[in-house]
Amino acid sequence: MATSIFSDPFLLGALACAALSAVLILWFLIRRPQLTRSTKIVLLFGIGLFPLATAGSGNIAGYHATKARRFCSSCHVMTPYGDDSADPKSTSLAARHARNHMFGEENCYACHADYGMFGTITTKLGGLRHVYEYTFNYRNMPLEQSLREIRIRKPFPNSTCMHCHSTETPLWNAIPEHVSLIDRVRDGRVSCASEGCHGPSHPFSKPYQKQVAP
Numbered sequence: 073m074a075t076s077i078f079s080d081p082f083l084l085g086a087l088a089c090a091a092l093s094a095v096l097i098l099w100f101l102i103r104r105p106q107l108t109r110s111t112k113i114v115l116l117f118g119i120g121l122f123p124l125a126t127a128g129s130g131n132i133a134g135y136h137a138t139k140a141r142r143f144c145s146s147c148h149v150m151t152p153y154g155d156d157s158a159d160p161k162s163t164s165l166a167a168r169h170a171r172n173h174m175f176g177e178e179n180c181y182a183c184h185a186d187y188g189m190f191g192t193i194t195t196k197l198g199g200l201r202h203v204y205e206y207t208f209n210y211r212n213m214p215l216e217q218s219l220r221e222i223r224i225r226k227p228f229p230n231s232t233c234m235h236c237h238s239t240e241t242p243l244w245n246a247i248p249e250h251v252s253l254i255d256r257v258r259d260g261r262v263s264c265a266s267e268g269c270h271g272p273s274h275p276f277s278k279p280y281q282k283q284v285a286p
Contacts, residue, residue: 080136086129093122138199141170144180149210149218153274154180165265165273183232183273198225219276228273230257233264 096118105111137143145154156162157170157179166179175182186194210218237244239258244250249269256262265271 080133082129082136083133086126086133089122089125089129093118093126096122135196138196139178139181141177141180147206147210148215149206149213149222152215152219152276156274156276162275164275165270185232227260228263228265230260230262230264234258237264 096114100111100115100118141154141157145151145157153166156164157166159167160171166183169183170176170179172179181195184195186198210222213221239245239250239254245254250257253262257264263269263271265273
């Protein structure tokens, strides 16, 4: 995850292009040169090419930023989920995946993204729905109430888990429970994130709350 503008080349590029564009436009406004061929080339860069490069690089930088767990937990109703993921003492599925050095800082996106052909598009469209729901339904909801009422929109698919855990390796198949349930795991009839398997994904998962309720 980017921690400064210098660690994200797209963000750095967007800022650099914006600065160059501003310099060229200010030069034109202050100097008021004649519209020669050279001046037109300068304006082409100042009000055309550099702004386009700024928009393109900025969009990519923004896309990368939205994959970070810090972004996902910025809404107050999601903060407990982010805190649990970042807790080194937590044993939830989310926290264990957050400690994976390959994608730990982006574990929310890695596990909740749609990996289909148009996965990036559908994931971002789903994110817009979350923005809508938060703005109109959950923005003023007390945190305690949100933990009781907010639920995942659809069951968590095993196919997401199987992008890393293929169910094909000898180590995986050495576990008797895996072998006996392999067909039901692969077709989704048994969830990997369910009671008795590897669940809950979060300590706020509704089945888990029912289990520990007094």
